[in-house]
Amino acid sequence: MSGTRKLGRTTDQRKAMLRQMVTDFLDKGKMETTFTRAKEIQPLAEKMITLGKKDTLAARRQALEFITREDVVTKIFKELAPKYASREGGYTRVTRTGPRRGDAAEMAVIELV
Secondary structure (H helix, E strand, O other): OOOOOOOOHHHHHHHHHHHHHHHHHHOOOOOEHHHHHHHHHHHHHHHHHHHHHHHOOHHHHHHHHHOOOEEEEEHHHHHHHOOOOOOOOOOOEEEEEEEOOOOEEEEEEEEEE
């Protein structure tokens, strides 16, 4: 678990939320969320892509521990990892989009580079 932000949730709720957000992000490739959540998702998603670059059974099992859907793990190992094989890191980008209407939370878009 990376970061120290609590995001207004208990530990088990926070872990479940981050697991689901990372799964959805890696499935779609782009996601709009609050800036603080995007900053929490970023290192977790990059770790999953790095596991995909190892392409071993142990790495696949580690990814399956965190990612909630098996088809997303397959996508990481078959599509995303070969795409980023030459990169040393920095697979994601967080871009601020401005305040959200209603509660003025700082919004951001996180996307695969």
